[in-house]
Amino acid sequence: MSEHDPLTVYQVSFGMLARMRYWQRVIVCVGLWCALASGASANERYAAFVVDAQTQEVLHARNADAPRYPASLTKMMTLYMLFSALDAGDVSLDDQLLVSPEAASRPASHLGLEAGDRIRAEEAILALIVKSANDVAVVVAEHLSGDEARFAGAMTEKAHELGLSQTMFKNASGLPDPGQVTTARDLARLAYALHRDFPQYYHYFATEDFTWQGRRYHTHHGLLGRVEGVDGLKTGYIRASGFNVAVSAERQDHSLIAVVMGGRTSATRDAHAQSLIESAFTALEGQAQSLRLASLNVPRLNPIREERILTAELTQVSAPREMGSAAGGAPAVTIESVAPTLYTEVPPPSFDPRYAWSLQVGAFGTQAAAQARLETVRHQVGTPLTTAGFETESLQQNGRTLWRARFTNLAGDQARVICTQLAARGESCFAVAP
Structure with missing residues (x-):
């Protein structure tokens, strides 16, 4: 991890600074500001956003509205479109989706599908979430809209209906395209919409393993099964975007959505996302404690x-x-x-x-x-x-x-x-x- 990586700098303890003498805080803060400025210029891909999924209260925002490449977080929108079709009865989970030569040509990450193969809709869902399969994304796009370009247009239109005003889709997979952009805030809105509109399908985002033709694939989502309360959603990476992740998590009566974009590695991305989640839950619990004190001890x-x-x-x-x-x-x-x-x-x-x-x-x-x-x-x-x-x-x-x-x-x-x-x-x- 670079010492000038914003994901490192942002995790300096506010409490540590508060306990220092004044002159010590000045020295540390000036040094950290220089590191932050240097890191920001070196990593202009960074953005983060955390929101209380119940109250819509913004808990954290850094570069939240700056344009960023979504990479495979694009597939969250592809899944939204597929869930919509399932909900409308246009597709069933057992439908067999045909693989075209165009779909089969997509580079990794993929299942290695060949033209003429078929994949069940439910298997396509799991392949998109767990394997982040680019070939499967095109299969879904072609099944729903005829070709990927029309599907990308429909994705963008639906995104704007959902309030993702700074988002534009050019393909179904998140493979590099300079016109395919979004923001951390927009992706959090999309994650919220997936949970709100399709609770019957949301459990798929917690899937850690998927088997296709005898081969077992494990999720890229490093926080699943490791951080308490994390129950989805998706990771993504292309060189232009860095390492991205969208996370949903629930503990007791609190639920959060967090988005981190531009990590230098998957490990630094996950560590930063975990730090934001832990801090947010701690603060929300502090709020609850304050309210309990008010109700119990005050005339x-x-x-x-x-x-x-x-x-x-x-x-x-x-x-x-x-x-x-x-x-x-x-x-x-x-x-x-x-x-x-x-x-x-x-x-x-x-x-x-x-x-x-x-x-x-x-x-x-x-x-x-x-x-x-x-x-x-x-x-x-x-x-x-x-x-x-x-x-x-x-x-x-x-x-x-x-x-x-x-x-x-x-x-x-x-x-x-x-x-x-x-x-x-x-x-x-x-x-x-x-």
């Missing part, structure tokens, strides 16, 4: 008074504080960016009581959730927080550990104004006096 008073009591209960702040909270319950946890945005903090170089205020934006059951909250608020507020420090501080509350999320090195007026801005968005915070 049902008017919303403003309830917010005061909940905040005090969770944080036990001994310093004077000023409220700037919106009406409502516990602070919501979102993670517009699970992997940290790297930036250089520039707080005043020496102690100045004018900049000794803090801004607390929540207290959570996990450090990851607190870190995610800081990252979200920084994205929401923007410039007013560019000179702020940040910290996640642990405290013991009723026998358990909570993590406070705070911005530091702020002036009192600045902290109050930011709280007002957050309150206008329905977010919770309070300013902590020195």
Whole structure:
């Protein structure tokens, strides 16, 4: 793995930075920014997107709307079209699909079909998912539309109907074509649509092995069977795209869709996707813990008074504080960016009581959730927080550990104004006096 690979740089711990002294953070962040800039120029194929499949909340986005080559993630759309035909009764799982000379000519990855062969529709589904067979993709295209070019046009039309506005298909397999482009966000929409529209067929994406004419093929999806909760979808690779993967995963009451594009190797791609998934589940569980604390430990008073009591209960702040909270319950946890945005903090170089205020934006059951909250608020507020420090501080509350999320090195007026801005968005915070 290259030391300048963005997939490596993005996994630097936000918490590690938070625990460093200021000057250490400056040095590390400057170094990481240089590495990131160098890596980005060396790997312009990188993109990532993570979304809560239940709420449609964006949990992570990097280059999510930048044009990328889908490679074999194209076959997700080919499968959508085949599932549509099955659902409409135009095809059955036992139908025999004829292999044309054109289909048989497709290069690897393939089953090695020969002209005149036939393959059952259900076997075609498994071959597309497990083996990522290019010859089978053309077989499906020709069976549904007569030829691959017309099928690609139908794929594009359906993609736009599904909201994949930045996607254009030129073939059914994902083999190289400069006109075949998509985005990480569009592919996540497609994954969501597959699960929503065809739950009766979605289990095929969890298939790890497929046997054809006595030969057993194993999935390229390295997260299946290895990462808890992962239940599909698809991988892809061409030289122009790098290593891509679309993943769906479910744990307890949470379900996610993650897309990573442009990995330098399948191993770095899988490691990065796993890191994003783990971070997202951790933050979502932190949100659930926060809501449970709100429901169990807080008297049902008017919303403003309830917010005061909940905040005090969770944080036990001994310093004077000023409220700037919106009406409502516990602070919501979102993670517009699970992997940290790297930036250089520039707080005043020496102690100045004018900049000794803090801004607390929540207290959570996990450090990851607190870190995610800081990252979200920084994205929401923007410039007013560019000179702020940040910290996640642990405290013991009723026998358990909570993590406070705070911005530091702020002036009192600045902290109050930011709280007002957050309150206008329905977010919770309070300013902590020195």
